[in-house]
Amino acid sequence: MNMNLSDFSAKIAKNKALIGTIIAVALIFIAPSVMSGYNLGLLSKYLCYAMVAVGIGLAWGQGGMLTLGQGLFFGLGAYVMAIHMNLEDIGPGQVPDFMAQYGITSVPGFWELFRNPVIAIIGVAAVPGIVAAILGWAVFGRGVRGAYFAILSQALVAAFAVLLIGQSKTTGGTNGLNNFKGFFGYDLTDPANQRMIFLICAFLTLAMVLIVYWIRKSFMGDLVIGVRDQENRMKFLGYNPASIKVFAFTVAAMFAGIGGAMFVPVVGIISPSDIGVTPSILMLAGVVIGGRTTLLGPVVGTLLVRFAETQLSEAYPSAWTYIEGLIFILVIAFVPLGLGQFKGVWPWIKEKIGLGKGQPGGRPAEVSGSLSAQHVGVDSAATAEAVAAPSIGASPVSGPHPMQAKVVKA
Structure with missing residues (x-):
């Protein structure tokens, strides 16, 4: 029984990415059928922020770049999508109402660029x-x-919010862009289309998680971590730390832009208040609570933070920000790695119950010499001869000295 549990545990560990993907896809398809339209809309909104969190996990958790200004890229993607949706609603040759109030008779050139749906889709990430x-x-x-870098990124997002307010003739100012009716030809008031938007958000989040998983497993992922931990040594080895950081930072920005783009049809508005300093810090809070160095921690932490924000704001309208801030401080003080700090619980449980070990005592079971030789392709007689012979020494790189054993084909 113990060996069966061991094999089962090993299979789960080997295929955990595939199993997690299957579970996530199943939950994605189940959610629209069991949740109300309101709750489904909230979950879609949370997933938009989760996309940003996945990118922060890559840039900060893997690359060591504490970015406090992801609202900048969230806003860029959101405004690109909002411009396209606004132009789609009013039709060719018309201008939005807020522009007409300023006497503008034609949309600006950068607006016209995103009238094309293909360019708009590419633009939200590009x-x-x-x-x-x-x-x-x-x-x-x-x-x-x-x-x-953290202070500079925060200053950039603050400047971007001020710029949007100052250019009210083309951005809508503090009111932002709102009152959207359609999303690439689909009526936003139709519940079926709202479910479709949720599925898009869910699959985009899942795709981003898988992309980060692939990056972490690739050589580029090793380079990103190397720059985070030993930047000077990476320079000595001939790598350019700046280009590696730019890669991770750019991927995180593209994820944030896509999250902002999906935020627009989900919420129905985008304004400077959605992308300023405070929203950017809240985007970071979910990553802190979930665990910045883990793969799924940023997503889980963001969902928890946004759910808590919704519940607390309804129960304590005047004090919820203080409560949320207190929770954030407690997490940093006592659980600095977030939920990722508990990832060693399962290995600890396995060690205590003997799961995955050859013997309950915690030490692997010893195998007879003849059986071991059969499985690894080592001649038994040669092995016995080598063991009986005087020790010649061990190679500091590859282990035992090659003259200590004779290896033959199985």
């Missing part, structure tokens, strides 16, 4: 990605990092 790449080369190329 515009934030290009901006992030330019900023990344300018910042990381000059060696800016740590707290200086």
